[in-house]
Amino acid sequence: MNIPRTSFPRVVIIGGGFAGVALAKKLSKQEVQVVLLDKNNYHTFQPLLYQVSTGGLEPDSIAYPIRKILKDFPNFYFRLANVDEIDTEKNKVVTDIGKLKFDYLVVASGSETNYFGNSEIEKHSMAMKTIPQSLNLRSLILENFEDALLTSDLNERNALMNFVIVGGGPTGVELAGALAEIKKGILPKDYPDLDTRLAQIHIVQSSDCILKGMSDKASKKAEDFLEKLGVNIWKNVRVTNYDGKTVTTNTDLTFETATVVWAAGVKGATIKGVDAEEFITRGNRILVNEFNQVKGFNHIFAVGDIACMINDEFPNGLPMMAQPAIQQGKQLGDNLLRLIEEKPMHSFKYKDKGAMATIGRNKAVVDLKRFKFQGIFAWYVWMFVHLFFLIGFRNRMVVFVNWVYNYVRFDREARLIIRPFKKRLKT
Amino acid sequence: MNIPRTSFPRVVIIGGGFAGVALAKKLSKQEVQVVLLDKNNYHTFQPLLYQVSTGGLEPDSIAYPIRKILKDFPNFYFRLANVDEIDTEKNKVVTDIGKLKFDYLVVASGSETNYFGNSEIEKHSMAMKTIPQSLNLRSLILENFEDALLTSDLNERNALMNFVIVGGGPTGVELAGALAEIKKGILPKDYPDLDTRLAQIHIVQSSDCILKGMSDKASKKAEDFLEKLGVNIWKNVRVTNYDGKTVTTNTDLTFETATVVWAAGVKGATIKGVDAEEFITRGNRILVNEFNQVKGFNHIFAVGDIACMINDEFPNGLPMMAQPAIQQGKQLGDNLLRLIEEKPMHSFKYKDKGAMATIGRNKAVVDLKRFKFQGIFAWYVWMFVHLFFLIGFRNRMVVFVNWVYNYVRFDREARLIIRPFKKRLKT
Incomplete structure (x- = not known):
């Protein structure tokens, strides 16, 4: 990789997430x-991906x-690159566009969908961790309704209008709510010749409550909200397969369905070279100390979802969310400068x-x-916070315009099948 | 196709364009x-596709x-379908989702890129007639700059930063202008480590002026504007191949380039069954009479780009643009109702x-x-007219916000490679 060497130490960051x-x-x-190396030329604001999937927002307005x-x-320096390996002996990253020497390395490669080893589920279900995945899900949802019109087989039509979301975390809950509103507000107008009452939305949750990381009150209330919207919540049920x-x-x-959204778990997106057993802990994450240092190295760090930092309050590691990632990123910036100046680093809190x-x-x-x-009021707070954390004035404006429009008109207009996802049914 | 028969006559329209x-x-x-049958579930506002290609707008805001x-x-009734054939004997359309009987048929299948039989150009060049094509072009432009950073071969780098637009009609001119503004306003900031002066934009035009359908004054002024922006215009030059x-x-x-945009011509997108020599005229269009009727039929019509209506002023047929299409569509609506009521139809003017x-x-x-x-002032008029003809309040708002932002900030933010178009170079 032709990046000039200067007298400054080189910090290589893998991943342009939070x-x-x-x-x-x-x-x-x-x-x-x-x-900074990333396989995309954009940063993705993952908390709003579900709105891209459900036609509420354009992908361009939540990416930057x-x-x-x-x-x-x-x-x-930015380079569009897939990192294949980290050579910790020679202090190099190996990518699809060449090798690069580093003085300091920060692994911020984030997380990926965890299918817990079930390749059939991985093959047949939809994930919602990236913009292309979210657009695929949008296309599939819309194509299902178009196809439901074509079939005279009632079982097939039911399956096409049956949506199973596996996992009752924030992603599953927000997607289910958005689908329920589409069912109520948009389907009857768009598909007058389809009995849209048949559309069913299910959340399947392996434990005994949804939004597990939140308070009991939030969990209970979210359940109430979802039930009012007609979402079926199945608790203490674990999905074993989907063919x-x-x-x-x-x-x-069992559920007969053409659409399974797998929101049941994520795991660290590790990279060869720092994926040996000695580095990896629960959830496929890289164990780090209080300075985000990877075990055995002074100059290799991990931050965000990929990093597992354990403390008394979080014995399983900090949650895999935007806030710990942002805070760790900022703190590590300070710490790296301190390290370079040979000052002691500060522990992350x-x-x-x-x-x-x-x-x-x-409803939030x-x-x-x-x-x-x-x-x-919670809903207003949710909107304000999400607008605030979006990067870019234009993105905020466009998202705001869309939200106001969607609210006033009970609508979601970005429902275009721009890239068809599945082959059409033939009848 | 399971569409119920009612006592009303059935009008089948092929194509959801203007x-x-x-x-x-x-x-x-x-x-x-x-x-209405269309292969997409959305209507495309084609005049703004070049802004999608150049990162000025999101695709969702120019489609509906x-x-x-x-x-x-x-x-x-709308159905997402590819029409394979029109059976004019049995009065049926044959599609990939089944057959459908019609009482009246309107072919509004529009136009497609005309490569004048050169399959090499078709294979290697980019078109800009649809949203997926425009997104592919956007990805390619951005990927070219990322790749230009990676190569140490100066010829290769030049080719990656060399853009050849074939055809000096409105599409070619508008795209060239937008690329020139990207070169000036965005590349130097985004790629400080690349000599963006190397980026060249060429328009190759086979005749002796650009914007041929417009006044001499408009053509001359457009040329001035483009030259001020640094676009190279090659007149009286015909592209013979691109490998x-x-x-x-x-x-x-000759031009060494990784990007050729083919905007040199369109032709009617005919459909089997009405594509026999007796129906087809110049530009692969279906010859129609003053009521938009296809020769030999009382109940089969063609409107828009696919229809070639000849009069004294337009001996080669009306221009393939939005206005004739919209006006013909409206007029045919009236005429169909008159025909059903057995009243005489009105000639199209x-x-x-x-x-x-x-x-x-x-600059417009x-x-x-x-x-x-x-x-x-022309530029304001252009913007006002395009906003006015966009379908949908939300689309107008979002486009307006983007335009104001782009104007004030000299920017185009939708420059994301959401679906990579080409395989990456390896270096």
Whole structure:
């Protein structure tokens, strides 16, 4: 990779997610050379992917060109690259566009969908971790309704209008709520010749509550909201397989469906070279110390979802969410500069800013440290916080316009099958 | 196709472009059953596709779900279908989702890129007639710059930064202007480590002027504007081939380039069954009479780009543009109702509302019947007219927000490679 060597130490960051971008920003205008590698040329605001899938937002408004985030920073280099391996002996990263030597390396490669080893589920179900995946899901949902019109086989039509979401975390809950609103507000108008009452939305949750990381009150209220919207919640049920037609579970319950969204878990997206057993812990994450250092190295770090930092409050590691990633990225920026100046680094302390999830119009749940609230005020807070954390003024404006429009008109207009996902049924 | 038969006559429309949608709207709330078939579930506002390609707009804001356009109309049916054939003997359309009988048929299948039989050009060059094509072009442009960073071969780098647009019509001119503004305003910031002065934009035009259908003044001024923006215009040069690396012409001139955009011509997108020699005229279009009737039929019509209606003013047929399509669609709506009521139909009279093209910020050319003007006022008129003809309040708002933002910030933010188009170079 032809990146010039300067007298500044080179920090290579793998991944332009929340952690990688926060770190790169912190290192800007400092006496370091920063090379950010990502397989996309954009940063994805993952918390809003479900709105792309359900036609509420355009993909471009929740993504942001990485080059633009960092365009005013000297000594900053971006390369579109897949990292294949980290050579910890020679201090090099090996990518599909060549090798690159580093002085400091930060692994911020994030997480990927965890199918817990079930390749059939992986093959047949939809994930929602990236923009292309979210667009595929959008296309599939819309194609299903078009196909439901074509078939005269009632079982097939039911399967096409049956949506099974596996996992009752924020992703599953928000997607289910959005689908329920589409069923209520859009399907009857768009498909007057289809009995859209047949459309069913299911959440299958292996434990005894949804939104497990949140307060009991939030979990209970979210369940109420979803039930009011007509979503079926199946608790204490674990999905065992999906062959493309039938979902089987550890109970008698089965679902005939053309659409399974797998939101049941994520795991660290490890990279060869730091994936040996000595580095990896629960959830396929890289174990780090309080300075985000990877075991055995002074100059190799991991931040965000890929990093597992354990403390008394979080014996299984910090949650895999935006906030720990952003905070770790910022702190590591400071620490790297301290390390370079041979000053002692500061331990990372996670400031829990709470958690929130939206279920539908005027319906959200928010857990802050001191306050827990649900309903319309929570919904406004949810919107404000998400707009605030979006990168870019244009993105905020466009998302805001869309939200106001969708709210006033009970609509979601971005329902275009721009890239068909499945082959059409023939009848 | 399971569409119920009612006592109303059935009008089948093939294609949801400007003509098809204008016709369907006109027939709404009338005593006819309307079945609209399209291979996409959205209507595309083609005049703004070049802004999708150049990162100025999101695809979702220039497309609109067909079902939504017509959602309040009773007796309206939409089906996502590819029409394979028209059986004019049995009065049926044959599609990939089944057959459908019609009482009246309207072919509004539009136009497609005309490569004039050169399959090498077709294989290697980019077209810009559909949203997926425009997104592919956007990805390719951005991928080229990423790849230009990676190569140490100067010829290869030049080829990656060399853009050849074949055809100096509105599409070619508008795309060239947008690329020139990207070169000037965005590349130097996004790619500080690349000598973006190397980026070259060429228009190759086979005749002696650009914007041939417009006034001499508009053509001349557009040329001035483009030259000020640094676009190279090659007139009286005809491209003879492009093998993926080198563009050859009928002169000594050749171009080494990784990107050829073919905007040199369109032709009617005919359908089997009405594509026999007796029906087809210049430009692969279906010859129609003054009522848009196809020769030999009382109940089969063609409108828009696919229809070639000849009159004294337009001996080669009406221009393949939005206005004739919209006007024909509306008029045919009236005529169909008259035909059903056994009243005489009215001849179509084209009202030429003029033509316009935009070159860049504050730079456009407008030819109206009485006034011809260029520059900043023309640019405002161009924007106003395009916003006005966009379908949907949300689309107008989002496009407006983007335009204001792009204008104020000299920026185009939708520059994301969401679906990579080419395999990456390996270095």
